[in-house]
Every structure is written in C-alpha cells, then in structure tokens.
Amino acid sequence: MFTGLIQGLGTISLTSASQLKVHCPNCQFLKAVEIGDSIAVNGICLTVETYDAQSFTVTVSPETLSRSNLKNIAQTQAPVNLEPALRVGDKVGGHFVSGHVDGVGTLTQVEDSEASWELSFQAPKSVAAYIVPKGSIAINGISLTVANCDPSGSVFTVAVIPHTYQATNLKDLSLGSPVNLEADLLGKYAAKFLQPHRDTEPPNSNYGHDLITLEFLAEHGYG
Structure with missing residues (x-):
C-alpha cells in the first residue's frame, strides 16, 4: 500500500524482456531497502529482487508492460516517480494507492x-x-x-x-x-458494492444510476 507521496526520481532500463533496473542514486529510502520490499515505480507496485546503493531490479510481467507506460519510458529514459511501501507508523498524507494501474x-x-x-x-x-x-x-x-x-x-x-x-x-x-x-x-469498492443492486433493479429504476438526490435518499430510508 502507498499514499502517492513521491520520495524520489529515477530512470529505468530493460535488462531483459521481463526485468527492469531502476537507477536512483539520490534516493534516501534505498538505505533501508530489503529484498522483497515493494516499491511503486511510476505508480506500479513492484518487488525488489536485487539492489545496491544506487539501484534495484524488479521483474515485470507482460500484463504490467501492456497496461502501463513503463516500456515507453524505458525507451525514452524519462524519469520515473518512486515511492516505497508504507510501514507501520508512517504518515498517510495522500490517499490509499494500491499500485495497480487501471x-x-x-x-x-x-x-x-x-x-x-x-x-x-x-x-x-x-x-x-x-x-x-x-x-x-x-x-x-x-x-x-x-x-x-x-x-x-x-x-x-x-x-x-x-x-x-x-x-x-x-x-x-x-x-x-x-x-x-x-x-x-474506495470509489472502486463502492461501485462494486452497488453492482448487485443495479443488476437486480427493474430496467426503469433509477437506483444506482442517476444522481443521488435528497428525495432519492428519503425514499430509500435515509434522513
């Protein structure tokens, strides 16, 4: 889990069809990194497999490359945003980010x-x-x-x-x-919970489809 507060910038290179090397010589969080840690690379949760003082390597699946901009960035050497995963006691200053790109x-x-x-x-x-x-x-x-x-x-x-x-x-x-x-x-979970109601409501029902109004809430027992 992440919060979307970026803690460093790096560059990436494809060392093989499925492995990325992330170069970030100025990232302070590398001092505490361990194998198996999760790091968000441009918003994608990836797992550290090897590391040194200035870089770390991760494996990426074809699905990740096809659903993100990592492959394009690896070709252009544009910088990527980096954030280590939350630890117990860390401040949550942004919002809950899973690291799964939609x-x-x-x-x-x-x-x-x-x-x-x-x-x-x-x-x-x-x-x-x-x-x-x-x-x-x-x-x-x-x-x-x-x-x-x-x-x-x-x-x-x-x-x-x-x-x-x-x-x-x-x-x-x-x-x-x-x-x-x-x-x-949270928005995705809310939509998921509403889906069964949408599926079972009559076709002419407004439940879960149109804007929620005060009249709608009163009709369904709120307020």
Whole structure:
C-alpha cells in the first residue's frame, strides 16, 4: 500500500524482456531497502529482487508492460516517480494507492498560473467511471485531487502546487505523454458494492444510476 507521496526520481532500463533496473542514486529510502520490499515505480507496485546503493531490479510481467507506460519510458529514459511501501507508523498524507494501474491516459493541456500548474488529461473508459470532482486520482503514482472533469470523467483537470511539480516527473511531461492512472480505491469498492443492486433493479429504476438526490435518499430510508 502507498499514499502517492513521491520520495524520489529515477530512470529505468530493460535488462531483459521481463526485468527492469531502476537507477536512483539520490534516493534516501534505498538505505533501508530489503529484498522483497515493494516499491511503486511510476505508480506500479513492484518487488525488489536485487539492489545496491544506487539501484534495484524488479521483474515485470507482460500484463504490467501492456497496461502501463513503463516500456515507453524505458525507451525514452524519462524519469520515473518512486515511492516505497508504507510501514507501520508512517504518515498517510495522500490517499490509499494500491499500485495497480487501471489504465493509461494522456496529457492534453498545461496551464501555468501564479500559484500552481493546471494539467488536463484524457482518461480511458476503464478509469473515467471513477473520476469525480474533488475525488482522488493517482497519476504516475502521485496522489492528486481532481479539480474538475466532464460528466463522463474522461477529461479531467488537476491543480499541482510548485513543490509537487518540481519533485515529480510531471514537469517532464509533454502534450500527448502517456501517464499511468489509478482510480480511487474506495470509489472502486463502492461501485462494486452497488453492482448487485443495479443488476437486480427493474430496467426503469433509477437506483444506482442517476444522481443521488435528497428525495432519492428519503425514499430509500435515509434522513
């Protein structure tokens, strides 16, 4: 489990079809790393197999490479965001991030304001369903808040403070860059729990489909 608070930047290289080497000579967390530890690499939970003072290696499955931007990044040598897994007693400053990417989106717009950067992204359908205004989203492993989105969630914007922009690989993105997206874990569970009700309600029922209103809640025993 992670929180989406990036603790270092690195670069990756494919040492074989299924193994990555992550180079991060300035990452302080490597001093405490152990074989078997989980580290999020651009938001993907991977397991440390070997390590030294400046790098570590992980094995990636074909599924991981096909559902993420790692292969593209390995070819371009672009920086990746790194975060070690939570330990007991650590602060939870972002939101709960599992390290399981739901899909790859693309950067569509960047606006620079005095206090922040506003970045807009296009999300695939597999992620868009869980994107709501003021909800949480992990972009390349970074915990961010959705500032606004279209009704479907397929186009959304986040506001990024200067510290986050400079400390992550967001500053290295260009228009069209692919990004790993992980929807809010709690939102996915909520949708899962509602699915049986959707499946058993009559076709003309509004349960679980339209906006929840005060009248809807009263009708179903709330308030």
